[in-house]
Amino acid sequence: MKMLLAALVGTTLLSGAAHAATAPIRPDQQAFRALYKELIETNTTLSAGSCTAAAAKMAVRLKAAGFPDDRLITYATPEHPKDGGLVAILPGTSKALKPLLLLAHIDVVEAHREDWVRDPFTLIEEDGYFYGRGTVDDKAQAAIWTDIMVRFAQDKYRPKRTIKLALTCGEETSGAFNGAEWLAANKRDLIDAAYALNEGGGGRSNGTPIAKGGKLEVQTLQVGEKAYQDFTLTATNPGGHSSQPVRENAIYDLSEALLKIRDFTFPVEFNETTRIFFTKVGTARGDAVGKAMLALVANPQDKAALGVVSQDKMLNSMLHTSCVGTMVNAGHALNALPQRATANVNCRMFPGRTSEETQALLAAAIGNPAITIEARIKDKPIAKAPPLDPAITGPVEKLVAKHFPGVPFLPTMLTGATDGVYLEAVGIPTYGVPGYWLDPDGNGLHGLNERIEVASLYQGRDYLTDLVKALAN
The missing domain is CATH 3.40.630.10 (Zn peptidases)
Known part of the structure; x- marks a missing residue:
């Protein structure tokens, strides 16, 4: 801030x-x-x-x-x-x-x-x-x-x-x-x-x-x-001897999934509080970021304005749900192809958003049904x-x-x-x-x-x- x-x-x-x-x-x-x-x-x-x-x-x-x-x-x-x-x-x-x-x-x-x-x-x-x-x-x-x-x-x-x-x-x-x-x-x-x-x-x-x-x-x-929720991503593979590698690899599959989450942006949203906040702060600033904040209030689909505002990580987080990889665990031996790779993805869900719809958007962003996604805490309040x-x-x-x-x-x-x-x-x-x-x-x-x-x-x-x-x- x-x-x-x-x-x-x-x-x-x-x-x-x-x-x-x-x-x-x-x-x-x-x-x-x-x-x-x-x-x-x-x-x-x-x-x-x-x-x-x-x-x-x-x-x-x-x-x-x-x-x-x-x-x-x-x-x-x-x-x-x-x-x-x-x-x-x-x-x-x-x-x-x-x-x-x-x-x-x-x-x-x-x-x-x-x-x-x-x-x-x-x-x-x-x-x-x-x-x-x-x-x-x-x-x-x-x-x-x-x-x-x-x-x-x-x-x-x-x-x-x-x-x-x-x-x-x-x-x-x-x-x-x-x-x-x-x-x-x-x-x-x-x-x-x-x-x-x-x-x-x-x-x-x-x-x-x-x-x-x-x-x-x-x-x-x-x-x-926002509401807090962790999701566990899991990639699996038959594995094998590391001296004979193949393209299909649980670590690679999980890595690709995490990179797609990195590049995915959840839809911009406003509620009464954030609309007032962006309006007051945008007006007070008067600089390029302030003008972009006001532009987003007027049109949440303004991609150019979002590009400016999202450079500030706090402002960016106020605009939508955010998810980020925080922990990974993979493989079972130094000389073996990995049979399993898991990652924790931590999400902060915009008010009103559920774990189920957040999980569905993550799955769509990843685009690989072989990657399983499971919420760590069931029945999380909205x-x-x-x-x-x-x-x-x-x-x-x-x-x-x-x-x-x-x-x-x-x-x-x-x-x-x-x-x-x-x-x-x-x-x-x-x-x-x-x-x-x-x-x-x-x-x-x-x-x-x-x-x-x-x-x-x-x-x-x-x-x-x-x-x-x-x-x-």
Whole structure:
């Protein structure tokens, strides 16, 4: 997003953020930091961690704040004892208004100490950043949501809407036990809500810390996301001795299939969110890419405009379903012709598109019926974009103007995927909220030395506190 966001109008220095980063932290921020530290330092990787333990620690904090036991529901299945989570419920005063759900996953991507500069499971504050696995994805949001519920209970705050918190596991590993999916399928009443607030939105800086004169370029509300699906491609052959090769070869057949997928472009599509995004950004840019963006909005079949826009990988991904080869495995011996070759093709399906139609388009692109294609996850939910509801977008944008004056605000579609797909599947519109911001390099998400700017975390927390209050009333 770096090139796109740098072209937006109105890049603005947040003078208040610079002060917040250097001033002593407030007592409420100190309490939040302790909660955040405990969550970061509880390992929740799939290989060696426990979401159940992390959820239990958050439940202890909520109970100490005044939540009764019947409003704190911890859960785990016998088959997945370490993949549990927590639902907390703060009753509202209105019986007419449906609840507001705060969703965050507490599992994290694997992190090995020998690869990191710092211990990934120790919260380290250094040069204006917090370092550690999950400092952004997604324990920043999990800690903020939990902290909001703690403070509301301590203050005996009674919103009109009931507010629910769901901390879940399994978002980071496709095919693992997924708490959001399990709750939606088995405990729908626990998370029933008018809508949910989730990860997927947020801000982007110009890469310089705010305390050192950096600028915040944009804040976004994620309205819709793609659906994640992996397909296994398989080519088979009788094989034989490598000293007598023949043209028919499972590796060659699979390679040709992958190259055809590389060269295949799924049809261009727009929904309400991406149409607004392309129109606003295209107008703001005014350059060749901006003009091409506007041309595509006017005519999605404009191949010349697509050729220009597709040079930006993020913009290109927003326009259609995308599929890419990510893993291959072939052969059984160094001196034998391969009998089998397989590849994983990872697809991110545009909202509304199914695994079946995506698979059919892949098969047509490959054009070789001998190559089998199988979806790795059956019955994958269809991604559904929630409505651009003014009752939600209005308060979101108004508070962006208050907390981040002069910073552009945009609705956007996430080209990745979150647990929101499981809530949307059961009728709970889910939005990725603005608030804390990242640097253009992505801050080490899913990679090494994950970090978040200290000012970003604290100011994002203040924004989200006001947003929850506004939407809950």
